[in-house]
Amino acid sequence: MAQPSSKSPANDSRIDFEGELNAEQYSAVTSLEGPHLVIAGAGSGKTRTLVYRVAHLVLQGVHPESILLLTFTRRSAQEMLRRAVGLLDERCHRVSGGTFHSFANITLRRYADRLGYSNSFTIIDRADCVDMIGILRTEGGYERQGRRFPRAETLLNLFSKEINTHRPLEELLEADYGQFVDDLEAIRELRKSYAERKREHNVMDYDDLLVNLRDLLAEHPVARRQLTSTYRYIMIDEYQDTNRLQAHIGALLAASHRNIMVVGDDAQSIYGFRGANFRNIIDFPQIFEGCETLLLEQNYRSTQPILDLSNAVLEKAREKYTKRLFTKLEGDEKPVLLRTTDEYTQAEYICEKVLALREEGVSLQDIAVLCRAAWHTNSLELELNNRNIPFKKFGGIKFVEAAHIKDVCALLKIGVNPLDAAAWFRILQFFEGIGPKTARGLADGVVADGGALGSLVAPKVAKRKYGADLASLKGLLDKISKPRQPLVERLDTTLETYQLWMPKKFDDTPRRVRDLEALAVIAERYSELEEFLTDLAIDPPDFSRPAAVSGADNEDEWMTLSTVHSAKGLEWNTVFLVQMNMGRFPGYNSLQDADDYEEERRLLYVAVTRAKRRLYLIKPEEQKGRGGYFEVAELSPLISEIDRLNQLVDDETYAPAPEEDDWQGDGSTAASADQLKRIQDYFG
DNA sequence: GGGAATGCGTTTTTT
DNA sequence: ACGCATTCCC
Numbered sequence: 173m174a175q176p177s178s179k180s181p182a183n184d185s186r187i188d189f190e191g192e193l194n195a196e197q198y199s200a201v202t203s204l205e206g207p208h209l210v211i212a213g214a215g216s217g218k219t220r221t222l223v224y225r226v227a228h229l230v231l232q233g234v235h236p237e238s239i240l241l242l243t244f245t246r247r248s249a250q251e252m253l254r255r256a257v258g259l260l261d262e263r264c265h266r267v268s269g270g271t272f273h274s275f276a277n278i279t280l281r282r283y284a285d286r287l288g289y290s291n292s293f294t295i296i297d298r299a300d301c302v303d304m305i306g307i308l309r310t311e312g313g314y315e316r317q318g319r320r321f322p323r324a325e326t327l328l329n330l331f332s333k334e335i336n337t338h339r340p341l342e343e344l345l346e347a348d349y350g351q352f353v354d355d356l357e358a359i360r361e362l363r364k365s366y367a368e369r370k371r372e373h374n375v376m377d378y379d380d381l382l383v384n385l386r387d388l389l390a391e392h393p394v395a396r397r398q399l400t401s402t403y404r405y406i407m408i409d410e411y412q413d414t415n416r417l418q419a420h421i422g423a424l425l426a427a428s429h430r431n432i433m434v435v436g437d438d439a440q441s442i443y444g445f446r447g448a449n450f451r452n453i454i455d456f457p458q459i460f461e462g463c464e465t466l467l468l469e470q471n472y473r474s475t476q477p478i479l480d481l482s483n484a485v486l487e488k489a490r491e492k493y494t495k496r497l498f499t500k501l502e503g504d505e506k507p508v509l510l511r512t513t514d515e516y517t518q519a520e521y522i523c524e525k526v527l528a529l530r531e532e533g534v535s536l537q538d539i540a541v542l543c544r545a546a547w548h549t550n551s552l553e554l555e556l557n558n559r560n561i562p563f564k565k566f567g568g569i570k571f572v573e574a575a576h577i578k579d580v581c582a583l584l585k586i587g588v589n590p591l592d593a594a595a596w597f598r599i600l601q602f603f604e605g606i607g608p609k610t611a612r613g614l615a616d617g618v619v620a621d622g623g624a625l626g627s628l629v630a631p632k633v634a635k636r637k638y639g640a641d642l643a644s645l646k647g648l649l650d651k652i653s654k655p656r657q658p659l660v661e662r663l664d665t666t667l668e669t670y671q672l673w674m675p676k677k678f679d680d681t682p683r684r685v686r687d688l689e690a691l692a693v694i695a696e697r698y699s700e701l702e703e704f705l706t707d708l709a710i711d712p713p714d715f716s717r718p719a720a721v722s723g724a725d726n727e728d729e730w731m732t733l734s735t736v737h738s739a740k741g742l743e744w745n746t747v748f749l750v751q752m753n754m755g756r757f758p759g760y761n762s763l764q765d766a767d768d769y770e771e772e773r774r775l776l777y778v779a780v781t782r783a784k785r786r787l788y789l790i791k792p793e794e795q796k797g798r799g800g801y802f803e804v805a806e807l808s809p810l811i812s813e814i815d816r817l818n819q820l821v822d823d824e825t826y827a828p829a830p831e832e833d834d835w836q837g838d839g840s841t842a843a844s845a846d847q848l849k850r851i852q853d854y855f856g
Numbered sequence: 857g858g859g860a861a862t863g864c865g866t867t868t869t870t871t
Numbered sequence: 872a873c874g875c876a877t878t879c880c881c
Binding site (some may be wrong): 244245246271272273274297298378380381442444445446521544545546547548567568570604605606607608609612709710711712735736737738761763771775781 | 858859860861866867868870871
């Protein structure tokens with residue numbers, strides 16, 4: 173389809189825009205100048221609209237480089253541009269696209285000096301931030317005399333929320349952590365030293381990327397002029413999940429030319445916990461006067477019964493949303509509300525159903541199991557493994573957050589920079605006999621020696637039970653710290669040694685080794701460690717584990733297990749929604765606050781609108797309660813409060829056939845009883 | 857007595 | 872997988 177890229181005239185007719193889009197989509201695609209707000213319901217062809225608009229802009233003679241497409245994940249940006257290339261031609265690959273964070277990363281490298289950073293700044297992930305705050309917290313002696321002081325993680329949450337929601341620290345403390353109101357001053361102090369420490373180390377966390385980009389645009393007119401003349405057409409996807417800071421950045425980018433189109437769905441805002449506010453959508457016309465608003469309400473994804481349920485989910489919302497979905501798709505299969513005895517029968521049912529669907533010719537690729545929290549599918553994963561049904565899991569603990577991946581990264585960091593105290597602190601505790609205190613001492617020793625490793629094998633240390641481990645650590649670091657080694661070579665050497673250490677520490681070494689192999693594959697694309705780590709932080713691989721089980725023949729066919737959050741924007745023929753119980757979905761912790769509860773409702777809306785033809789809401793009648801033992805579970809209030817529920821879903825119960833007792837009545841029972849008695853007589 | 861290991865209970869969601 | 876509390880070891 174990609175044709176030799178001869179310059180096409182503006183009236184190129186290879187694409188029949190009018191025929192391939194509905195009236196609203198067409199209008200969004202062909203409006204060029206000025207501010208536009210597109211409110212696009214679930215499955216209304218939002219992505220299609222953006223893809224066609226990119227193609228249309230390019231056909232109109234707009235330079236691809238001057239189009240900026242900001243999306244929620246880098247993957248969705250790539251996917252859109254890939255589709256635009258398919259629709260038009262290679263020029264669409266030159267469109268600038270990515271997440272706010274990746275765009276900030278690229279931009280800030282160019283302007284780092286104006287903000288007082290060097291352009292080789294590194295990006296630290298959440299765990300690194302927590303470590304850094306933890307160290308400052310100890311250093312500052314904040315935890316005096318048994319007085320409770322917020323944990324490092326709590327502090328990070330506070331700082332981050334303050335930045336992303338633009339609410340003062342004081343107010344946040346009062347709202348969520350009343351017990352620490354007295355510590356306000358100390359917390360402010362710590363916030364300041366955290367900011368300073370990051371500057372000293374030339375690192376930025378996720379929030380710094382956004383704050384610095386905003387400051388660059390707001391306070392450096394020259395940079396702003398350069399950027400706004402480079403990016404002439406701004407498009408922002410998933411606008412309902414942007415926070416105040418991101419909205420500000422978007423507005424500043426479009427300040428001079430006002431060519432900005434934001435696309436989103438207020439009913440699908442599910443990142444409030446991260447500071448996102450769907451009011452950004454509602455308020456957009458206030459910021460950009462004369463903004464044209466377009467509404468995409470026709471759904472091209474789901475059958476009417478699924479949409480009926482989706483609309484019903486929103487009906488009880490405290491706040492009305494801007495639209496209501498309809499479809500022309502045929503189909504009369506109602507969603508099923510399926511009751512199983514417990515979590516295990518839930519897993520069993522899904523497996524049986526999946527196998528049956530596969531018999532009918534439904535590919536595993538068309539099936540997804542969605543959950544509120546990643547651990548909700550734990551027992552299902554076991555059952556799928558038992559039955560050799562291949563799956564991939566998305567969401568939850570990420571690949572890059574796993575202990576073994578972090579260990580290897582720490583080793584690589586030290587190889588390149590032996591003064592990286594945080595990396596030392598981490599890797600030293602890998603070894604038996606070394607805890608926080610010893611690690612601290614050893615790390616300080618190396619840093620004090622200017623990065624020389626001699627202190628690791630000093631006689632005093634060598635005598636300890638971890639002496640040999642440290643010698644082996646030094647051996648590895650000596651090898652990988654030689655300059656001018658390609659990253660892959662350093663990584664290979666590291667993995668070789670690390671794998672020898674693993675069995676002493678982990679029960680499941682083989683699985684972890686597979687993760688490390690995946691890491692090695694990713695690393696092949698990079699030559700610089702810094703670049704590799706930056707990309708891992710900004711655009712982490714989003715699967716938690718490589719596809720589980722099964723023969724190599726199945727490797728390209730697997731079903732999806734995913735958190736609802738990670739399922740955003742995706743769709744499947746058949747969707748199972750698990751654990752539809754009070755306490756699970758919604759979780760207990762969202763019952764206190766009405767806003768949190770409303771977000772759970774939108775989350776359920778996102779979940780049900782992922783399904784094209786078949787939807788199963790599964791409700792175990794018992795679940796593990798607080799004591800760890802099974803208790804009767806209530807149906808999720810998000811479901812039970814729906815009016816005329818029984819008209820919208822088929823209410824079914826799954827009763828697995830009881831296991832047949834082959835032994836009964838054939839005489840062998842008696843024989844085995846006799847045998848048991850003899851065994852007991854012998855062994856006592 | 858300091859520091860590490862072990863065991864237990866609990867588990868949002870993520871750039 | 873992690874925090875927290877208790878137990879164990881040097």
